[in-house]
Amino acid sequence: MLAFLIRRLVQSVVVLLVVGAVSFGMFRFIGDPVNNMLGQERTQADIEQLRDRLGLDRPVFVQYALFLRNAVQGDFGVSYRQGRPVADIIAERAPATLELAAVSGVMALVFGIGLGVLTAINRNSWASSAIMTLSLVGVSLPTFLIGILLIYVFSVQLEWLPSFGRGETVDVGGWSTGFLTQSGLIALILPAITLGLYQMTLIMRIVRSEMLEVLRQDYIRFARARGLRERSINFRHALKNTLVPVITVTGLQMGSIIAFSIITETVFQWPGMGLLFINAVQFVDIPVMAAYLMLISVLFVSINLVVDLLYFAIDPRLRIERAKA
Amino acid sequence: MTPPPVLSVRNLVVAIPSRSGTSRPVNDISFDIAPGEILGVVGESGAGKSMTGNAVIGLLDRPAHIASGEIWLNGRRIDALLPEDLRRIRGRQVGMVFQDPLTSLNPLLRIGDQLIETIREHLPMTAAAARDRAVAALEEVGIPAAAERLNSYPHEFSGGMRQRVVIALALCAEPSLVIADEPTTALDVSVQAQIIALLRRLCRDRGTAVMLVTHDMGVISEAADRVAVMYAGRLAELGPVRSVISQPRHPYADGLMGAMPSIAIGQRRLRQIPGAMPRPSAIPPGCAFAPRCPRAADTCRLDPAPSLADDPQGRAACWFPMEHSA
Numbered sequence: 084m085l086a087f088l089i090r091r092l093v094q095s096v097v098v099l100l101v102v103g104a105v106s107f108g109m110f111r112f113i114g115d116p117v118n119n120m121l122g123q124e125r126t127q128a129d130i131e132q133l134r135d136r137l138g139l140d141r142p143v144f145v146q147y148a149l150f151l152r153n154a155v156q157g158d159f160g161v162s163y164r165q166g167r168p169v170a171d172i173i174a175e176r177a178p179a180t181l182e183l184a185a186v187s188g189v190m191a192l193v194f195g196i197g198l199g200v201l202t203a204i205n206r207n208s209w210a211s212s213a214i215m216t217l218s219l220v221g222v223s224l225p226t227f228l229i230g231i232l233l234i235y236v237f238s239v240q241l242e243w244l245p246s247f248g249r250g251e252t253v254d255v256g257g258w259s260t261g262f263l264t265q266s267g268l269i270a271l272i273l274p275a276i277t278l279g280l281y282q283m284t285l286i287m288r289i290v291r292s293e294m295l296e297v298l299r300q301d302y303i304r305f306a307r308a309r310g311l312r313e314r315s316i317n318f319r320h321a322l323k324n325t326l327v328p329v330i331t332v333t334g335l336q337m338g339s340i341i342a343f344s345i346i347t348e349t350v351f352q353w354p355g356m357g358l359l360f361i362n363a364v365q366f367v368d369i370p371v372m373a374a375y376l377m378l379i380s381v382l383f384v385s386i387n388l389v390v391d392l393l394y395f396a397i398d399p400r401l402r403i404e405r406a407k408a
Numbered sequence: 409m410t411p412p413p414v415l416s417v418r419n420l421v422v423a424i425p426s427r428s429g430t431s432r433p434v435n436d437i438s439f440d441i442a443p444g445e446i447l448g449v450v451g452e453s454g455a456g457k458s459m460t461g462n463a464v465i466g467l468l469d470r471p472a473h474i475a476s477g478e479i480w481l482n483g484r485r486i487d488a489l490l491p492e493d494l495r496r497i498r499g500r501q502v503g504m505v506f507q508d509p510l511t512s513l514n515p516l517l518r519i520g521d522q523l524i525e526t527i528r529e530h531l532p533m534t535a536a537a538a539r540d541r542a543v544a545a546l547e548e549v550g551i552p553a554a555a556e557r558l559n560s561y562p563h564e565f566s567g568g569m570r571q572r573v574v575i576a577l578a579l580c581a582e583p584s585l586v587i588a589d590e591p592t593t594a595l596d597v598s599v600q601a602q603i604i605a606l607l608r609r610l611c612r613d614r615g616t617a618v619m620l621v622t623h624d625m626g627v628i629s630e631a632a633d634r635v636a637v638m639y640a641g642r643l644a645e646l647g648p649v650r651s652v653i654s655q656p657r658h659p660y661a662d663g664l665m666g667a668m669p670s671i672a673i674g675q676r677r678l679r680q681i682p683g684a685m686p687r688p689s690a691i692p693p694g695c696a697f698a699p700r701c702p703r704a705a706d707t708c709r710l711d712p713a714p715s716l717a718d719d720p721q722g723r724a725a726c727w728f729p730m731e732h733s734a
Binding site for chain 2: 300301302304305306307308309310311312313315319320323324397398399400
């Protein structure tokens with residue numbers, strides 16, 4: 084167990100180093116940061132001075148090491164566009180994205196697993212067929228289209244919900260939250276649905292197919308032959324056995340929810356990290372892009388690690404095999 | 409005076425409707441099992457043995473269903489019960505042991521939890537009392553250090569041990585009938601005898617009736633009191649195990665005995681029955697066994713086989729049962 088954990092941690096560090104190299108590479112290959120920072124009115128002396136200050140005259144490996152050292156300390160340099168430390172800008176934007184992602188994620192999990200189990204248990208009912216058909220819409224429609232459709236129906240036509248922004252936020256210890264105001268909560272509804280719909284339908288379809296597979300197993304038949312209640316058979320005996328493959332997919336999807344909130348945030352002008360990234364791309368604000376890239380890779384790597392640990396919690400067979408190994 | 413039977417099956421028909429017509433994998437089967445008696449049910453794959461067992465416990469997979477006939481358990485008719493009433497009977501009055509112990513236990517739940525859940529489902533007990541009972545159940549099936557093993561997961565047991573756990577699970581609420589569907593087929597030969605001996609001892613001690621479904625005549629001859637030979641959904645022969653083995657009256661039972669290496673001792677070659685059993689959807693008119701029967705006459709090919717009651721000895725469903733001198 085411990086050996087496994089250490090092995091995975093080492094792998095994670097390797098992944099992060101590689102991503103770090105890519106982020107670092109952006110500085111060198113996408114435009115010249117000195118040109119970007121000094122603008123048109125510059126002298127050769129200015130250029131030399133800045134090169135020296137940024138350490139650009141030193142060997143590449145030294146620069147990479149410096150970049151990593153700073154990154155580990157949370158220092159991603161200064162935004163070209165805003166002239167402020169990137170870490171500060173991201174810290175300011177993170178709450179919006181994380182709150183949106185959390186609501187979407189919980190929604191996707193609760194409805195995805197719930198509907199998946201229900202459609203598996205009552206697989207011949209018309210309601211299940213209707214849900215399955217509708218879920219195709221969720222899987223196949225692109226996110227931006229769903230967002231625009233929702234805005235058209237609920238904001239433009241019905242005028243029930245706001246079409247952009249976070250509403251009012253409250254600052255709690257440096258974390259600006261939209262959970263505490265009515266307008267903040269209302270503003271969350273459409274973006275959260277837009278962001279989580281794909282994940283929800285995906286989780287639902289996976290849970291359903293896994294559940295159908297598990298319900299055919301001998302131990303379910305034996306549980307039934309022992310006279311256990313259907314509820315216990317479905318939720319205690321069957322659901323737990325569907326979880327291992329479901330967790331794999333779900334874990335990665337939770338990462339995607341944060342990483343790909345870019346589109347949803349753009350559609351709803353949601354002031355989060357995704358919108359920050361899109362704006363950074365438009366202005367070739369490389370420090371922001373690099374920091375975002377690093378942040379997302381840290382996120383995926385940690386989610387993968389958590390997923391691996393969850394396997395152990397759920398499946399006792401893995402504990403034994405790993406303990407022996 | 410014989411005690412009333414635990415299980416009484418009367419003219420049971422299981423039907424599977426399909427587009428090409430209705431097939432009857434179990435067709436007009438009747439038998440009784442007395443308390444403490446072990447009835448062996450033998451036949452080839454697809455003869456309807458397992459289907460009969462599933463019909464009794466109410467676990468037929470749709471679209472298979474009981475089309476007609478009656479099933480009586482301890483004097484109560486159970487073939488037309490509501491699903492909820494049937495559920496209360498399963499495990500409490502009828503236990504079931506499946507073929508493959510490797511897949512019968514939920515891999516993610518401790519065996520203690522599976523036992524306790526089953527016990528508390530059927531018997532009004534506190535968690536602590538159910539735990540004690542679970543330990544006792546494991547001890548009875550010969551699992552050493554039972555109290556500690558409650559916390560083990562199924563994969564920590566060997567195949568034979570797992571089948572013991574399965575038997576403990578089937579018997580933990582003290583049912584009056586156990587249906588054992590090929591309980592030894594997936595086990596090593598050396599373990600088979602142990603499991604059969606265990607099953608027989610437990611059921612003798614408690615007076616539990618057993619329906620032992622298998623295609624292994626060796627198991628039957630070792631464990632069963634009476635044997636029912638099934639062919640193409642029908643009973644071919646039903647009688648005391650010694651008589652059926654040594655003096656089969658139905659030609660199919662005779663062929664079956666001749667094909668068993670453990671029973672046909674001294675024979676140089678095993679006999680085989682030519683041909684194959686017809687599928688339930690393609691059963692010929694007349695006696696289903698007629699196309700393969702060495703004794704078949706025109707009557708056999710035209711008229712359905714007679715019922716067991718028509719046999720002077722009440723054993724074989726055959727127009728021309730075999731006679732044995734002495």
